[in-house]
Amino acid sequence: MGGKSYFCDYCCCFMKNDLNVRKLHNDGISHTIAKTNYMRRYDDPKKILTEERRKIPCNRYLAGYCKFDLFCKYCHYSEKELKELEKIVLTKKKSRSRKRGKSNQWPWKTHSQTGLPPSLQNINLAKLRETNFELNWG
Template sequence: MGQSYFCDYCGCYMKSDVNVRKLHNNGISHTVAKYRYMRRFDDPAKILSEERLKKPCQRYFKGYCKFDLYCNYGHYSEQELKKLEKLVAAQKKSKSRRRKPKKWPWKTHHHAGLPPSLRPMELAKLKTSNFELNWG
């Protein structure tokens, strides 16, 4: 029995053949499913600004738009846009509350906080070192 290939974006199985997979991956349903998945990782502020510029899609709100997320018109309802606005506001608020990181100790105490192996070399001590030691 032949192997089958599972598309994670579309959630479907197909014959594990290069030509079949290429045909599937170039199809509109796969492209939309992949775009929808990747859109989850976009910045909400970016999505909000893009969607605010679009007019509402009449086809989508009547029930079906074949262009889905590639449509030139907006597919977000007013309620969804308000939720997105709240999310963006919450993100901005949490970013403003973040504390500044503490300064590293060696930047204020002239390398005192560094372990000896990471401190800069002192050339005066290096000149007085005896490298003529017998090891082992």
Template structure:
């Protein structure tokens, strides 16, 4: 393939740019764990908090190393990290409740008399007669 190499964003490693090599790598456990770790960062904090509160702390992880990482059935969050996650969930909940209160079904009703934007209101003939069409443009 001419010396080109493939870079895996999840694992941060280079490999030969060959279809069979990439398939083998993408099917491996280390790549699967790295991809799961990355995708877990986009999950809903409330869901993560609920799942982690149910688990007991992992002795291997807090002892130094747990080979199962995200597939471990025990909790890998310290009590301090769980409290920070809880604060994040509460902040997100407050932000969502503020958004609901501010939004209205028809935002233009507060800006015009008839409840429609000016472009959608019926044409007013009196206003049209007062318009000067003989302006020069440009």
């Protein structure tokens, strides 16, 4: 039998392109773990650090393998990895503080009209009265 097959990006596997097969696969524990692992890459490092600091080390993981992976209630990070994560959080915090230090003011002077572009300056009524609006166009 031919036909197109469906590729799961999270699990890196092919399956029959059938709605029931895909639903069964997406509800499975292996797909859920693979998807969680993938999405964890985009989590905030500060959030991960605070969660992992609260946990105690996992004996199964330190022995070689823990079947619960990210759903384990124990920490799977070594002290060295936690320190690296802490460095990442500190560098992110410093870069944010530098960005906040810059003022969000307009690049021109706000206390006087001279620094503003013409479209933002107040209308000069005397100049407006002098304008001749009866010009012939074309």
